[in-house]
Amino acid sequence: PLNKSELGNHTWGFLHTMAAYFPEQPCMEDQRDMAQFLRLFSRFYPCPTCARDFSKLIDKEPPRTGSQNELKHWLCWAHNQVNKKLGKPKFDCSKLDERWKFGWKD
Ligand code: FAD
Secondary structure (H helix, E strand, C coil): CCCHHHHHHHHHHHHHHHHHCCCCCCCHHHHHHHHHHHHHHHHHCCCHHHHHHHHHHHHHCCCCCCCHHHHHHHHHHHHHHHHHHHCCCCCCHHHHHHHHHHCCCC
16 A cells, blocks of 8 residues: 555645646636545545645635646645645745656756
8 A cells, every 4th residue: 555655745746747737728617627626635535634634725725726827836835835734845836847747957
């Protein structure tokens, strides 16, 4: 089985990659469904404390799904909230596409 750290690392990889390919101009249905997906995801994420805290985060600051850019930056912000809680360094969200879409130049 995956431990909490492996599960988290793989899940963030999936979430950020999904956001990187979300439509730049999503239709209303895509906007609504992505917000719903993230809520449902947070309900069933198989680490109870992670799921509880992430659900609370979503209640406080609902996912922004109006565009690919909004979604990517909301997710970067949300991941940084988790980083802060765990004492991990804050990620520079201006590097999102390099990290998750196009690859580092060096
Ligand atoms: P990760 O945090 O998994 O990040 C993977 C990679 O993403 C990093 O190497 C970096 O390149 C990149 N990255 C880092 N920050 C950002 C960002 N802000 N935006 C974009 N890219 C970024 N663990 C717990 O112990 N307690 C919890 O409550 C908890 N809650 C979680 C909630 C969710 C929704 C998820 C998906 C995971 C949660 N985890 C939690 C797991 C935790 O966040 C890490 O995934 C785990 O500790 C492994 O960390 P890591 O060092 O591999 O890097």
